[in-house]
Amino acid sequence: MSRRPDLPALVAGLAILALGALLLLDRVDALELRFGVLAPAFLAVCGAILLATGLDNRDREAAHGP
Amino acid sequence: MSTVPATRPALHRDPTHGVAGGVCAGVGQRLGVDPLILRVAIVAASAAGGVGVALYVLAWVLLPVAAAGDGLPATRPRGATRASLQVGAGVSLLLASFLLTLRELGLWAGDPVVFPLVLAAGGVALVWRQSTQRLVSPELPPTPRAAQTLPAAAATPTVTVAETGERRATRAAGVYRGGFGVALIVGAGLLVLQTTGALSAARDVVLATVVVVTALGLILAPFLYRLGRTLAAERAARIRSQERAEVAAHLHDSVLQTLALVQRQAADPRAVATLARRQERELRTWLEGDRTPTGHVASALREVAAEVEERFGVAVDVVVVGDAPLDADLLATVEAAREAMVNAAKFGGDGAGSAVAVFAEATVEEVSLFVRDRGPGFDLAAVPADRRGVRESIVGRMERHGGRATVHAAPGMGVEVELRLERRP
Numbered sequence: 001m002s003r004r005p006d007l008p009a010l011v012a013g014l015a016i017l018a019l020g021a022l023l024l025l026d027r028v029d030a031l032e033l034r035f036g037v038l039a040p041a042f043l044a045v046c047g048a049i050l051l052a053t054g055l056d057n058r059d060r061e062a063a064h065g066p
Numbered sequence: 067m068s069t070v071p072a073t074r075p076a077l078h079r080d081p082t083h084g085v086a087g088g089v090c091a092g093v094g095q096r097l098g099v100d101p102l103i104l105r106v107a108i109v110a111a112s113a114a115g116g117v118g119v120a121l122y123v124l125a126w127v128l129l130p131v132a133a134a135g136d137g138l139p140a141t142r143p144r145g146a147t148r149a150s151l152q153v154g155a156g157v158s159l160l161l162a163s164f165l166l167t168l169r170e171l172g173l174w175a176g177d178p179v180v181f182p183l184v185l186a187a188g189g190v191a192l193v194w195r196q197s198t199q200r201l202v203s204p205e206l207p208p209t210p211r212a213a214q215t216l217p218a219a220a221a222t223p224t225v226t227v228a229e230t231g232e233r234r235a236t237r238a239a240g241v242y243r244g245g246f247g248v249a250l251i252v253g254a255g256l257l258v259l260q261t262t263g264a265l266s267a268a269r270d271v272v273l274a275t276v277v278v279v280t281a282l283g284l285i286l287a288p289f290l291y292r293l294g295r296t297l298a299a300e301r302a303a304r305i306r307s308q309e310r311a312e313v314a315a316h317l318h319d320s321v322l323q324t325l326a327l328v329q330r331q332a333a334d335p336r337a338v339a340t341l342a343r344r345q346e347r348e349l350r351t352w353l354e355g356d357r358t359p360t361g362h363v364a365s366a367l368r369e370v371a372a373e374v375e376e377r378f379g380v381a382v383d384v385v386v387v388g389d390a391p392l393d394a395d396l397l398a399t400v401e402a403a404r405e406a407m408v409n410a411a412k413f414g415g416d417g418a419g420s421a422v423a424v425f426a427e428a429t430v431e432e433v434s435l436f437v438r439d440r441g442p443g444f445d446l447a448a449v450p451a452d453r454r455g456v457r458e459s460i461v462g463r464m465e466r467h468g469g470r471a472t473v474h475a476a477p478g479m480g481v482e483v484e485l486r487l488e489r490r491p
Binding site: 005007036037039040041043044046047048049050051052053054055057058059060061062 | 081085086087088123126127130131147148149150151152153154155156157158159160161162163164166167169170
């Protein structure tokens with residue numbers, strides 16, 4: 001059994017969790033979410049997931065060919 | 067025969083021994099420290115402001131992955147693979163998020179400055195990548211023999227080089243990438259001019275420039291077209307000439323050597339038949355097979371040495387320091403070394419059963435190789451012009467692949483053939 005975690009799934013889970021926490025804080029009025037705050041957060045989530053998936057796929061390509 | 071592994075492998079990642087991307091495992095191998103120490107350092111740096119995460123991701127993106135088993139950096143597949151597109155998109159989105167956050171926090175030099183700068187940086191990165199990438203990717207396999215045509219007259223073969231679709235696609239992708247980079251830089255410049263109000267003032271100048279450039283283009287177009295055709299024809303002729311030299315060198319190394327052995331063993335029909343069968347197999351494989359190099363320099367040299375030992379009954383001692391995966395250039399170097407070993411085995415004996423000595427060293431920058439015998443030596447200038455052994459199979463072959471060969475020989479002093487090839491990045 002491999003000791004490596006499924007990195008894309010892990011990053012995606014953590015990133016969506018963080019985004020959910022932001023939205024929850026906004027809902028309970030602990031934080032005021034504006035477009036200027038939400039847009040970078042949303043972009044960061046998408047970017048982190050894409051980066052993790054790409055790096056994982058690149059390792060697979062290097063190991064098994066594209 | 068012995069192999070001494072390189073003590074410090076090149077900087078790489080080792081995902082098979084890593085927890086995430088294998089950065090700490092690979093760097094630990096390079097530095098000779100326990101990866102656990104590096105992992106603790108990365109976690110500590112991550113806790114202190116997130117620098118560790120950024121460093122780790124940067125190393126993951128930039129470091130090549132090691133090939134399984136040998137610890138050497140593997141060749142990263144070139145071109146716009148799905149994974150590289152995902153990485154590029156991910157990095158772009160993260161960068162956009164970072165910039166928007168700075169903007170929101172007020173750490174911002176102004177939209178007219180930052181957005182053109184970002185556009186220009188993206189364009190420069192694309193153009194830079196395109197300018198450093200060779201026109202034809204070296205990792206692409208060489209044209210298979212089957213796709214080339216050899217006429218019946220093997221003495222003056224003409225080879226038609228068929229460009230594969232994969233190479234054309236790689237070239238087209240490079241042109242698109244470079245064009246997109248240039249467009250981004252031009253767009254950034256126009257954006258700056260627009261936001262500063264200089265574009266309207268420069269409109270007349272730009273219009274005049276466009277008209278002049280268009281007129282010059284129309285005047286020079288036939289000359290440029292003819293120049294392009296001439297350059298393409300010269301390039302094709304050069305490729306044909308190199309292919310002819312490669313075929314001639316291979317025929318010299320294989321068929322002519324075998325014919326010489328056949329003459330020497332003419333009294334033994336069984337030996338002659340064995341030689342003919344082996345040569346036929348080798349020639350068929352070379353004509354029909356895919357010549358994509360596989361394996362590493364050390365193992366290829368040992369195989370060649372074993373073959374020379376078997377054919378000529380002369381001991382060949384091989385010492386290899388370090389190793390490198392074979393590519394087309396290194397394969398040519400091994401073939402040149404084989405020819406040097408054959409020459410040493412045929413002419414380098416001193417009658418006391420002395421061995422042929424081969425020493426090779428492979429580093430990240432260069433592969434150097436020495437083949438030495440203690441025979442009677444010879445005067446290189448006195449070798450007849452029609453003898454191709456040293457001139458074509460060794461010196462010419464190395465020069466065609468960007469390396470160089472030096473023959474140190476003098477009557478009575480033995481012969482040392484020195485081969486050097488700088489490795490491509």
